[in-house]
Amino acid sequence: MTKTEIAKAFSIGEFEKTNKYISENAVWTVVEEDKFVGKQAIIDYCEQVGNYFKSVTTDFKTLNIIADGNKVVVNGTAEFMRENKRVSFVSACDVYEFDDNHQIQNITSYCIQSK
Numbered sequence: 288m289t290k291t292e293i294a295k296a297f298s299i300g301e302f303e304k305t306n307k308y309i310s311e312n313a314v315w316t317v318v319e320e321d322k323f324v325g326k327q328a329i330i331d332y333c334e335q336v337g338n339y340f341k342s343v344t345t346d347f348k349t350l351n352i353i354a355d356g357n358k359v360v361v362n363g364t365a366e367f368m369r370e371n372k373r374v375s376f377v378s379a380c381d382v383y384e385f386d387d388n389h390q391i392q393n394i395t396s397y398c399i400q401s402k
Contacts (some may be wrong), residue, residue: 302333376401
């Protein structure tokens with residue numbers, strides 16, 4: 288997978304595809320919410336998020352992907368539905384920093400939940 292493909296897959300919750308591209312000492316910062324340090328902490332949290340995604344119908348829309356060197360930025364929206372009712376709607380932007388071996392070193396996520 289290219290860095291852009293890895294970033295997009297992670298951003299739309301296809302975490303299993305990306306696990307092997309997360310470095311052992313990676314850091315994922317979800318601004319104003321949480322911080323996950325180390326590959327295993329990130330994978331553990333992704334499993335929790337993945338379980339939530341299985342409990343709802345998800346509609347991810349990727350609006351932009353910008354890549355420059357070892358950085359990739361993905362922004363888009365996610366709508367979560369259950370029983371034909373909106374559970375939540377999120378506008379998000381994820382900034383990925385890779386090393387020269389295509390391994391994610393840092394992820395910074397900005398998530399704005401619709402009121």
